[in-house]
Amino acid sequence: MSSNDFPVPETQVLAVASHVVYGYVGNTMATFVMQSLGCEVAALNTVQFSNHLGYGQAKGTRATAKEITDLYEGLKDSYLDSFDMMLSGYLPGAASVEAVGTIARDLKYKATMKPGSFFWVLDPVMGDNGKLYVAEDVVPAYKGLIKDADLILPNQFEAETLSGVKIVDMETLKTAITTLHEKYRIPHILITSISLPEPGAATSLSVVGSTFTSTATPRMFGIKIPAIDCFFSGTGDMFAALMLVRFREAVNNVEGLMAKDAWISDDDVVGTELPLARATEKVLASMQEVLAKTKEKRDEELEKHSQKQQGMGMGEEDEKKMRLVRSKAAEVRLVRNLGSLRTPEVKFRAEDV
């Protein structure tokens, strides 16, 4: 394999997220995904847990905000802070959200004289399906943070929380995106899962993105995807890591765009022609392939297990064990699906919304 086989030019990424010993979420997911696409990844781990919280239990420790700051200071001390991009995911509290904001602003400030030389992808991990799963004070901390991000990847609930707009139809979706562009001056927004009731149709999952114009007007596109009927942990982190690489690739394919501040396309580019749209298509293609293969393996494993269990009664302990076995079986199959990460077949195209 030569370096031409990689989709992006040499890229140094600072990835700030959680680490689990077993399985794939946070940096454990993001690091391998970005490395397999040719990026150099500096993984700054905000927690070390035995496993992700989908198991309902875990052991481990959280890094304090000071530890996060110290690690970054350590990098600076040795001139190891020349990053092209930064990816930030789950942070264990408001103080660490602040600490990561300080790091990102420092990297951004250093890049002031060289537009486009630093780009921050922020996944504002706060909750899902109408529920917060972080402390209340993390919300205002993120509101202070996102105005310095270049691309944010909220899910529907997080987009609502940040914009203050409840998303119930296309109109309110557009209002939420406009608010995020205008109020926080975020150039690129991608809402990673939107589920709107459609009369007479099955609920489908949509991803909706936008890059603002020079007047902060949204340029929107959407991609509808069939929902996979299974819950997998770490898919948000997988999405973010793929997005970081694929967006850089798409921007690199447009002459001169990488040297523009925040990689914002000229005003004559429409939503469906944005590099963000091209990137999202590839990201979703990889996701669909890897998750379909994961579901297949998971079903095989659970089948084996249920044969063993046949005829036995289920006590409370057995049920707990079964829940844990199900969580393990649903861990994303990553390392043996390199091909789906590197050369996915694009099936779903960006459309006007």
Added chain:
Amino acid sequence: MSSNDFPVPETQVLAVASHVVYGYVGNTMATFVMQSLGCEVAALNTVQFSNHLGYGQAKGTRATAKEITDLYEGLKDSYLDSFDMMLSGYLPGAASVEAVGTIARDLKYKATMKPGSFFWVLDPVMGDNGKLYVAEDVVPAYKGLIKDADLILPNQFEAETLSGVKIVDMETLKTAITTLHEKYRIPHILITSISLPEPGAATSLSVVGSTFTSTATPRMFGIKIPAIDCFFSGTGDMFAALMLVRFREAVNNVEGLMAKDAWISDDDVVGTELPLARATEKVLASMQEVLAKTKEKRDEELEKHSQKQQGMGMGEEDEKKMRLVRSKAAEVRLVRNLGSLRTPEVKFRAEDV
């Protein structure tokens, strides 16, 4: 890429070593190496530092022995402890050496009824070139540990420290290996760098390995390699990670061997025909390719730097910066040299010693 493209059947590895944010040593090195060869890696990080100690400075924290034990307990609580192999590297003190011993013995005990189903590769990181770089009490802790390991990877100094035999020629080398086989009952030994003065010849570097017979007699082989004139950090961890995968591959290629206790070859297999010899050939081939490419890139970078510096005087601060720049330039080029990890060209063959 299909799963047939990987050298080993599905393999779950527990890797216990250090983590650095920037660069490649410990688990940061070993995880990607093993993942790129198709292994599922559970990385239990014993420290998190900003960078490796070759820079002369770093910030970060060490995990306590209790934190290491807790993380493993967390895995057990959720039935995430069915590992096929374990790799242990740098440990931050005698207490964590003990903690890792307890983990390995627990995994070994669980595998008692199924010979060959668990294999522990131990890199007894203690020092190099005649000097200890861990606390004094780590030495006896390792002496207590290695008798449960299946394969150990000491350098010359560590082999001397563990065996109590000073290695000055082939005779004493053989005595050291015999002692490790007999006294600690370690089935497989690989001494990763031996430099013996040869009258009239340039000093060359040798790797010497042995798998004992049913009577604990050594079966030795050696591979001479040209030394690369540059110091790289993390090469020991790279060697260990490659070795773990390639040894499993070589054992898997011998019918029935994977189901034998500690994967010990029949007594009629000679040293140069051991799976350990086959594995070492491939490991060294990958190492030579990756390090040659690393040196090339490093020289390019230092050249660029020295042009910028031309004509300027060097103050104390400049000299410190230059040392740091040199360390950074020598970081192993890993992610873009996948081909050398996966399909190296074997040039140096195992020979009798």
